[in-house]
Amino acid sequence: MTLPSTQNNTKPDSIIRYFLLCWTILNVIQAGTLELHADEAYYWMYSRFLDWGYFDHPPMVALFIRIGDSVMHNELGLRLITVLTSTTSIYVLWLILKKYAVNEWAFMLVVSGTLILHIYGFTTTPDAPLFFFAVLFYFFYQKYIVEDSWLLALILGVVVACMLYSKYHAVLLVAFTVVSNIKLLKRPSFYFIALIAVALFTPHILWQVNHDFPSINYHLYERAVKIYNPENSYLYLPGQLLMAGPLIGWFLFYAAFTTKIKDAFIRCLMVNGIGTFGFFFFTTFRGEAQPHWTLIAFAPLIMLALIRFNQWGNLPKWFNTVAIINIILIVSLRLGMVFELPIVTRIGQIKSYYGFKEWAKAVHQKAGNAYMILDDGFQNPAKYNYYTNSLKGFSYDSRYYRRTQFEIWPIEAQMQHQRVYHLIDSLKPIVTDSISTKAGTWYSYWINDVRTYQKILIGVPYTSLKLLPGEKKAIDLTVANPYPYTVNFSNKAIQNEVLLGACFFKSGGLKFAQRSGNDFNEIVLKPGQSTHYTFHLVAPPEKGKYELIFSVRTRPFEGSKNSRIIDLEIE
Numbered sequence: 001m002t003l004p005s006t007q008n009n010t011k012p013d014s015i016i017r018y019f020l021l022c023w024t025i026l027n028v029i030q031a032g033t034l035e036l037h038a039d040e041a042y043y044w045m046y047s048r049f050l051d052w053g054y055f056d057h058p059p060m061v062a063l064f065i066r067i068g069d070s071v072m073h074n075e076l077g078l079r080l081i082t083v084l085t086s087t088t089s090i091y092v093l094w095l096i097l098k099k100y101a102v103n104e105w106a107f108m109l110v111v112s113g114t115l116i117l118h119i120y121g122f123t124t125t126p127d128a129p130l131f132f133f134a135v136l137f138y139f140f141y142q143k144y145i146v147e148d149s150w151l152l153a154l155i156l157g158v159v160v161a162c163m164l165y166s167k168y169h170a171v172l173l174v175a176f177t178v179v180s181n182i183k184l185l186k187r188p189s190f191y192f193i194a195l196i197a198v199a200l201f202t203p204h205i206l207w208q209v210n211h212d213f214p215s216i217n218y219h220l221y222e223r224a225v226k227i228y229n230p231e232n233s234y235l236y237l238p239g240q241l242l243m244a245g246p247l248i249g250w251f252l253f254y255a256a257f258t259t260k261i262k263d264a265f266i267r268c269l270m271v272n273g274i275g276t277f278g279f280f281f282f283t284t285f286r287g288e289a290q291p292h293w294t295l296i297a298f299a300p301l302i303m304l305a306l307i308r309f310n311q312w313g314n315l316p317k318w319f320n321t322v323a324i325i326n327i328i329l330i331v332s333l334r335l336g337m338v339f340e341l342p343i344v345t346r347i348g349q350i351k352s353y354y355g356f357k358e359w360a361k362a363v364h365q366k367a368g369n370a371y372m373i374l375d376d377g378f379q380n381p382a383k384y385n386y387y388t389n390s391l392k393g394f395s396y397d398s399r400y401y402r403r404t405q406f407e408i409w410p411i412e413a414q415m416q417h418q419r420v421y422h423l424i425d426s427l428k429p430i431v432t433d434s435i436s437t438k439a440g441t442w443y444s445y446w447i448n449d450v451r452t453y454q455k456i457l458i459g460v461p462y463t464s465l466k467l468l469p470g471e472k473k474a475i476d477l478t479v480a481n482p483y484p485y486t487v488n489f490s491n492k493a494i495q496n497e498v499l500l501g502a503c504f505f506k507s508g509g510l511k512f513a514q515r516s517g518n519d520f521n522e523i524v525l526k527p528g529q530s531t532h533y534t535f536h537l538v539a540p541p542e543k544g545k546y547e548l549i550f551s552v553r554t555r556p557f558e559g560s561k562n563s564r565i566i567d568l569e570i571e
Contacts, residue, residue: 012104016094019108020087023121026334027083031122032076033338035353038379039125041386044069044078046405048391053207055214055405060129060166068124073389079124085132086121092135093303096142102306106315109323110252110306116243116291116298118330127295130166133159134173134296138269138303141177145264153189157196164201168219169296172276180271181264211408222402222565225287232284239291240277244301247326251319256304260311269300269307276300355438356380360387362435366444367392367421371411373447374423375558376401394420397454398558399503399551400510407454413483420450422556430556449495453552455482457530458500458563460550466569467539475535477550477563481525488524498554500533504540504568505547512540543570 036044046054046062047069053059068080076083090111097107111117120128137159144152163170177184184190208215241249257274261267276297280289309315336344337353345354360383363372373394374381381393394415395406406412423444424431431443459478467473481487491497500516516535523531540546546568553559 013094015104016091016107019112020091023090023112024083024087026331027086027121028076029338030334031079031083032074034075034122035355035357036075036078036383036386037123037125038352038383040065040078040123041382042378042405043125044386045382045391045409048385049409051207052203053211053215055218055403055408057126057167057215058165058204060133060162061124061126064129065124078386079122082120082124082128083122085128086117089132089135089299090117092139093299096135096139097303097306099142100307100310102310106306106309109320109327110248110302113245113248113323113326113330114243114252114298114302115245115249115330116295118334119292120295125292126167127292130163130170131295131299133163133166134170135299137163137173138299141268142265145181145268148187148189150189150192153192154196157193158200160193160197161200164197165204167296168215169276169293172279173272173296176272176275177268179275180268214403214408217564218403223287228285229288232288233281236281236284236289240294243291243294244298245326246329247322248319252301252305255308255312256301259304259308266304266307269304273297273300273304355440356383357387359435359437359439359442360384362437363421363423363442364388366433366435367423371415371418371420371450372423373415373420373450378404378406381406396452396557397560399549399561400558401561403561412452412454413485416451416485417449420447422447447496447556451494451496451498451554452557452560453487453498453554453562454560456480456487456552456560456562457482458550458552460563460566462566463564464567464569465548466571469539469541469543469570471539473537473539475537477533477535478530479523479525479533480530481527484527486524486526489521490524491521496555498552500535501551501553501559502535502537503549503551503559505549506544511542511546514538539568539570545569 043061044065046057046059047066050062050066051059054062064081064085065078068077068082071077071080093111094102094104094107120131137156140152140155140159143149144156160170160174163173241253243249244252257270259266259270261270277294280294283289333344337350340354345351363384369392371392371394372381372384373396374384375396376398378395378397381395384393385391391411394411395404397404397406421444423435423442425440425442427434427443430445432445433443435442435444457478457480459480461476465473489498489500498521500520502514502516503510504512504514514537516533520533523533525531535550548566548568549561550563551559552562
């Protein structure tokens with residue numbers, strides 16, 4: 001099948017501009033009518049505390065949100081820059097592909113049929129700026145291959161820095177590009193690119209150093225699982241095919257990775273595509289690889305597929321029809337979200353987009369101007385903060401959860417010794433009230449004179465230990481106070497007592513816990529001060545492998561994760 005062409009009448013660029021106008025209008029409607037995803041609300045909080053880095057990601061997404069939110073504080077404002085850069089990215093892809101005489105109708109069918117581009121046409125997470133700067137990188141790199149220019153090198157250095165400030169996955173694009181063209185190492189201007197990128201990225205590196213490398217520790221160590229789950233691997237490919245298009249995804253992969261390599265740029269696209277998809281497949285052996293993590297690989301996938309279409313000359317007769325049906329399915333899903341059709345809003349992740357604006361209003365009516373605490377999850381406190389346009393929501397990240405940016409922000413320090421509103425998702429004897437909304441039923445009670453110690457740092461002189469069942473061992477802990485005020489662990493005349501515990505986890509659950517001696521409550525630390533404390537540990541009675549952490553607990557909370565994980569084996 002030969003796709004229609006406008007080469008002899010209407011200019012292809014005009015058709016593409018009309019397509020981009022429709023694309024932008026659809027994204028504006030979606031962005032302005034759909035409630036925030038939890039991650040978007042979390043990154044909105046990033047934008048309230050602009051910094052050179054954050055626990056989970058670099059800061060570019062915060063800047064995107066800050067700019068749009070300063071124009072208007074609503075969902076469209078938060079997503080505004082993403083909508084604009086999505087349209088720009090697609091147009092730049094078209095400019096790159098003009099060299100290969102790609103058919104404009106094929107371009108529109110593929111782009112509008114790629115599901116992941118619809119998701120990140122408005123969703124504002126670090127992936128959105130990463131994709132934008134990645135496309136810019138390919139645009140200028142295509143020129144740089146032909147022209148070894150210091151100006152292009154300067155631009156590429158800035159673009160690479162922007163990619164790194166968007167998401168750490170940018171390292172893959174840079175590495176695979178160099179692998180695809182080793183001759184770059186012979187160009188003096190190549191080292192100028194590296195120098196510019198590193199110099200611009202240095203503030204983030206220094207932020208990581210000053211905060212003890214939280215992003216590296218989380219992504220490389222804390223996030224890794226000890227037990228391999230085969231499901232992560234065998235669901236990876238179907239997830240990628242779905243992101244490429246529910247009906248045409250398989251064909252795009254086939255076309256892309258059978259493209260004949262005729263120049264250095266196509267080779268760059270091929271190495272980046274195979275390398276990135278392959279890299280994230282291998283990460284499934286360490287844990288889950290979420291489908292959208294590969295967004296950076298979809299730029300080369302789309303370009304390679306379209307170049308291959310041009311190499312073929314003719315496409316299968318069925319492609320046009322199937323591609324149009326594929327687009328209808330995706331657009332129907334999006335419109336179903338806009339008009340809140342029950343058949344759509346009940347779907348898994350989509351369900352979380354609805355009901356939280358009403359939920360935040362209902363909770364705020366109860367909590368008033370007081371701080372509101374939720375347990376184990378940055379998502380709902382972030383949504384509460386966004387929809388109340390405040391910073392009164394706080395996530396108490398317990399020893400059962402992971403650490404987040406809430407351990408770095410000053411919110412915890414500001415709420416100490418105040419009366420706070422504690423919202424939980426299960427009924428307990430302490431509960432005094434409840435709230436029912438579309439987002440579910442929630443239970444609550446008030447805590448007087450709250451005190452928490454999520455930022456207290458407990459240093460352990462071991463990364464692993466081997467002990468016998470019931471063996472006693474004195475461990476020299478270092479307890480450090482990073483707060484801007486004095487910390488007193490005393491329980492005298494205090495309503496909510498504090499204790500230090502050793503927690504033994506096995507198979508994802510807490511198996512044993514041991515409380516410290518009362519001498520822990522004699523510790524008083526001035527701001528920035530640290531001290532040594534001897535914990536007399538008693539090993540669990542059951543043999544096996546455990547994860548040991550030390551946790552500072554204040555009632556009524558479960559206790560925070562104050563030390564790194566120590567691998568403990570009871571022989």
